[in-house]
Amino acid sequence: MTETERHDYDVVVIGAGGSGLRAAIAAHESGARTAIVCKSLLGKAHTVMAEGGIAAAMANVWSEDNWRVHFRDTMRGGKMLNNWRMAQLHAQEAPERVWELEEWGALFDRTDEGKISQRDFGGHRYARLAHVGDRTGLEMIRTLQQRAVELGIDVFMECTVTRLLLDGERIAGAFAYWRETGSFLTFNAPAVILATGGIGKSYTVTSNSWEYTGDGHAMALWAGASLINMEFVQFHPTGMVWPPSVKGILITESVRGEGGVLRNSEGKRFMFDYIPEFFKGETADNEAEADAWYADHINNRRPPELLPRDEVARAINSEIKAGRGSPHGGVFLDIASRRTAEDIKRRLPSMYHQFKELGDVDITKEPMEVAPTCHYVMGGVEVDADTQSSVVPGLYAVGEVSGGMHGSNRLGGNSLGDLLVFGKRAGESAASYVAHLPARPGVRETDVSAAADEALAPFANPGAENPYTVMHDLQDHMQSLVGIIRRGDELEKALKEIEQLKTRAKDVSVRGTGRAYNPGWHTALDLRAMLTVSECIARAALERTESRGGHTRDDYPATDPQWGTVNLVLTEKRGNVQLDRKPLPVMPDDLKTLFEESH
Amino acid sequence: MGYDLRMRVWRGDASGGDFSSYVVPVEEGEVVLDAIHRLQAEQTPDLAVRWNCKAGKCGSCSAEINGKPRLMCMTRLSSFDPTETITVTPMRTFPVIRDLVTDVTFNYEKAREVPAFTPASSNAGGAFRMAQVDVERGQEFRKCIECFLCQNTCHVIRDHEENKPSFAGPRFFIRYAELDMHPLDTLDRRQMAQDSEGLGYCNITKCCTEVCPEGIHITDNGIIPLKERVVDTKYDPVFLGLRIGRRRDRRVVGPAGGSGPSPIKRPGGVPVGTRVPAAPPVPATPAPSLPAVARSASASASASAVPVATSTAHKADKVKAALPAVGAAAGIGFLAWALRRRHK
Numbered sequence: 033m034t035e036t037e038r039h040d041y042d043v044v045v046i047g048a049g050g051s052g053l054r055a056a057i058a059a060h061e062s063g064a065r066t067a068i069v070c071k072s073l074l075g076k077a078h079t080v081m082a083e084g085g086i087a088a089a090m091a092n093v094w095s096e097d098n099w100r101v102h103f104r105d106t107m108r109g110g111k112m113l114n115n116w117r118m119a120q121l122h123a124q125e126a127p128e129r130v131w132e133l134e135e136w137g138a139l140f141d142r143t144d145e146g147k148i149s150q151r152d153f154g155g156h157r158y159a160r161l162a163h164v165g166d167r168t169g170l171e172m173i174r175t176l177q178q179r180a181v182e183l184g185i186d187v188f189m190e191c192t193v194t195r196l197l198l199d200g201e202r203i204a205g206a207f208a209y210w211r212e213t214g215s216f217l218t219f220n221a222p223a224v225i226l227a228t229g230g231i232g233k234s235y236t237v238t239s240n241s242w243e244y245t246g247d248g249h250a251m252a253l254w255a256g257a258s259l260i261n262m263e264f265v266q267f268h269p270t271g272m273v274w275p276p277s278v279k280g281i282l283i284t285e286s287v288r289g290e291g292g293v294l295r296n297s298e299g300k301r302f303m304f305d306y307i308p309e310f311f312k313g314e315t316a317d318n319e320a321e322a323d324a325w326y327a328d329h330i331n332n333r334r335p336p337e338l339l340p341r342d343e344v345a346r347a348i349n350s351e352i353k354a355g356r357g358s359p360h361g362g363v364f365l366d367i368a369s370r371r372t373a374e375d376i377k378r379r380l381p382s383m384y385h386q387f388k389e390l391g392d393v394d395i396t397k398e399p400m401e402v403a404p405t406c407h408y409v410m411g412g413v414e415v416d417a418d419t420q421s422s423v424v425p426g427l428y429a430v431g432e433v434s435g436g437m438h439g440s441n442r443l444g445g446n447s448l449g450d451l452l453v454f455g456k457r458a459g460e461s462a463a464s465y466v467a468h469l470p471a472r473p474g475v476r477e478t479d480v481s482a483a484a485d486e487a488l489a490p491f492a493n494p495g496a497e498n499p500y501t502v503m504h505d506l507q508d509h510m511q512s513l514v515g516i517i518r519r520g521d522e523l524e525k526a527l528k529e530i531e532q533l534k535t536r537a538k539d540v541s542v543r544g545t546g547r548a549y550n551p552g553w554h555t556a557l558d559l560r561a562m563l564t565v566s567e568c569i570a571r572a573a574l575e576r577t578e579s580r581g582g583h584t585r586d587d588y589p590a591t592d593p594q595w596g597t598v599n600l601v602l603t604e605k606r607g608n609v610q611l612d613r614k615p616l617p618v619m620p621d622d623l624k625t626l627f628e629e630s631h
Numbered sequence: 632m633g634y635d636l637r638m639r640v641w642r643g644d645a646s647g648g649d650f651s652s653y654v655v656p657v658e659e660g661e662v663v664l665d666a667i668h669r670l671q672a673e674q675t676p677d678l679a680v681r682w683n684c685k686a687g688k689c690g691s692c693s694a695e696i697n698g699k700p701r702l703m704c705m706t707r708l709s710s711f712d713p714t715e716t717i718t719v720t721p722m723r724t725f726p727v728i729r730d731l732v733t734d735v736t737f738n739y740e741k742a743r744e745v746p747a748f749t750p751a752s753s754n755a756g757g758a759f760r761m762a763q764v765d766v767e768r769g770q771e772f773r774k775c776i777e778c779f780l781c782q783n784t785c786h787v788i789r790d791h792e793e794n795k796p797s798f799a800g801p802r803f804f805i806r807y808a809e810l811d812m813h814p815l816d817t818l819d820r821r822q823m824a825q826d827s828e829g830l831g832y833c834n835i836t837k838c839c840t841e842v843c844p845e846g847i848h849i850t851d852n853g854i855i856p857l858k859e860r861v862v863d864t865k866y867d868p869v870f871l872g873l874r875i876g877r878r879r880d881r882r883v884v885g886p887a888g889g890s891g892p893s894p895i896k897r898p899g900g901v902p903v904g905t906r907v908p909a910a911p912p913v914p915a916t917p918a919p920s921l922p923a924v925a926r927s928a929s930a931s932a933s934a935s936a937v938p939v940a941t942s943t944a945h946k947a948d949k950v951k952a953a954l955p956a957v958g959a960a961a962g963i964g965f966l967a968w969a970l971r972r973r974h975k
Binding site: 037067074077078090092134136139141165170174178179186189212215242276278281382386389498500550555 | 888
């Protein structure tokens with residue numbers, strides 16, 4: 033029998049960002065014995081990096097706002113490829129989830145009436161984002177962390193799950209290792225909630241941390257679940273470009289929400305040249321109207337700087353390519369000339385601090401240099417909208433690792449709401465699933481020893497590949513061949529490169545003094561998931577011969593209505609990734625009428 | 632404008648360790664964490680370091696750089712002379728796990744003792760009303776990224792393992808202050824902050840404020856007001872018997888967390904009989920050996936420091952006793968930094 037710790041739970045939540053913590057709280061409160069397993073320390077997950085806010089139609093600032101408007105904005109932002117039911121649930125339930133955070137101790141910025149303040153963001157018709165300066169994610173994760181600690185939920189920190197364990201086709205548990213010692217754990221659990229975040233570490237320029245290696249996406253696929261929408265990767269329009277060591281670090285959309293504008297090297301507000309037909313009706317076509325909008329949303333159309341992220345990222349990309357970029361290869365994001373220094377420091381304190389400390393730039397005096405950075409994957413595990421369950425009984429996915437909610441492009445502010453709304457739903461449905469099981473599934477010893485052998489393989493490997501080198505090469509290929517603008521021949525080349533990297537990954541060996549906190553070993557293990565998700569992205573991107581949202585094909589620049597009714601679904605059969613087309617769920621007629629209004 | 636940076640990095644684990652010297656090529660605009668990452672990728676893939684966001688937002692990469700407690704991701708190399716050797720050691724106050732990674736469980740256990748925010752009524756439908764000016768005081772403390780540098784630098788526990796059970800530290804004093812200043816909270820934690828969390832140990836040297844990467848005024852805005860509020864519960868200088876600041880609306884509470892097994896799980900937390908032995912020996916790998924320069928240089932670099940620290944290591948702290956080199960270097964470096972700071 034393989035030497036591992038054994039732990040019995042009803043629900044194991046993998047990941048301790050916003051969705052994982054919210055799911056664990058819900059499962060615990062539903063009576064399930066619950067554990068949180070996370071790769072980093074509690075409170076360090078990527079949610080901490082979220083800046084702008086939580087989109088929720090509370091109508092604290094604009095009384096005209098309601099869930100229907102939010103739903104409509106979300107669907108249009110996702111170019112109608114969203115799972116309509118998820119978008120509806122999200123818009124309906126987000127306000128309750130925000131108020132709940134406040135009841136647990138969160139301190140949001142206030143309106144003059146003492147309600148939660150809400151700010152403007154790209155693609156949202158009304159000021160809708162509940163926020164705390166520009167550190168909303170930190171507030172959210174700390175509030176949820178403190179709630180989980182208060183409830184006494186078990187937490188396994190710096191503990192990495194490498195495989196899901198099955199009993200037949202059902203979930204039976206998960207296999208993991210402690211970073212601190214390198215020793216193994218087996219969780220016996222009939223339900224597993226994946227809350228592992230995204231895949232951004234497969235790219236060179238990314239706002240994502242080392243944790244974003246697509247573990248949840250890959251483990252779900254290996255366990256028999258399906259992934260959808262993997263071709264849609266969001267490149268956030270505004271990442272830092274200089275100095276090189278911070279390239280890709282996020283600059284919040286709130287800079288534009290608070291009045292910041294984009295200019296090229298000629299000083300021109302170029303976004304007016306990039307308003308797509310789809311958004312013409314609601315976007316200002318001159319500076320006077322755009323500037324008047326901040327004070328009067330009713331009689332003016334929104335500035336083009338606040339178009340959805342895919343549009344702004346493509347526009348910036350085009351300006352740079354046309355030779356109108358900034359000295360370090362970006363464009364200028366200017367708030368200094370538009371708001372007072374005092375306002376900037378109060379509304380955007382983290383941005384002020386970040387540029388001052390890391391870039392030697394005072395954003396109250398000079399413009400920032402920005403360029404797109406890999407930020408978010410819209411694709412993920414295909415789940416039932418109401419319960420977040422995958423096709424594998426007992427396996428749930430929530431947050432960035434789930435797919436459908438955001439369609440082909442996510443609106444800013446919709447991620448944090450997504451984590452809360454579906455975190456709660458996933459936790460409750462997983463607990464209910466376990467409570468109604470006639471018999472608990474069992475972990476097979478052969479699976480445990482296979483998982484242990486797989487994890488230890490890099491130590492026994494006689495090969496000479498350095499895991500960091502293989503990872504860097506993968507990032508380079510994904511960045512240059514499967515990036516913001518794609519072409520069929522380049523995607524085919526990427527798939528060939530990924531095949532070669534898979535072979536090289538088998539030759540990765542780990543040097544050093546053992547299993548305890550050995551980052552070389554961890555990188556070697558991360559490669560499996562990174563290669564799997566990279567292949568999925570490239571395969572789906574090659575198949576979708578149109579441009580839509582976060583997927584832009586140079587060789588198919590138009591949006592094709594035929595493709596607007598199709599999801600691409602990826603599964604794994606006998607070690608090979610399979611790709612199928614599946615019709616998009618059809619929206620009921622009463623919701624369809626929301627899209628027939630004049631604006 | 633790159634150059635070759637000389638670094639000394641403490642390498643080791645709970646059983647002992649030593650400095651290793653390295654030469655790392657670095658570029659303009661880089662931070663200490665970039666140099667550490669390049670070391671990992673090119674010279675020493677098993678160098679353990681904790682990090683996440685690399686933007687000063689998550690508080691993972693805390694360490695001591697030339698003796699000063701700092702975030703590695705926010706320490707720019709341009710703040711040093713290119714000819715200077717940069718010394719990086721793990722946080723001293725917490726037990727070393729490996730290399731630059733320490734066991735910060737202490738903080739998560741102290742977090743369990745905080746009685747949570749307890750409003751009088753539900754917030755259904757968004758019923759809460761609070762003024763911006765009232766939430767701003769608490770918001771300053773909620774900027775805390777839990778890097779634990781304030782805990783690391785606090786002299787109450789830095790070299791006094793025996794104080795740890797009765798001292799929560801600056802990070803949690805601002806948490807108590809935050810809750811005390813929350814306009815809608817109904818609990819009174821002042822007495823427990825004093826009695827069980829060790830607020831009285833703090834003698835306001837402000838070292839915590841000095842190292843806070845978020846610029847939180849830990850001492851002036853958190854600890855001192857909290858101390859004043861604690862005093863209010865005991866003594867009224869004007870009208871004896873009428874306690875100023877008595878808060879009839881708040882219920883006095885003791886520490887939370889309960890007495891059962893901690894939900895913060897640690898490796899090896901398995902039922903007796905199934906406990907896993909230490910990770911088995913690693914199969915021999917014929918992979919290329921580490922660059923010779925790194926290890927050989929290290930022995931002489933730290934040799935002089937060893938005897939000093941061995942004699943000063945605290946007896947109760949077996950990890951520190953096992954870490955003579957890091958103890959001395961961190962101690963001397965920290966002292967030098969602290970003295971410089973006082974002179975300012």
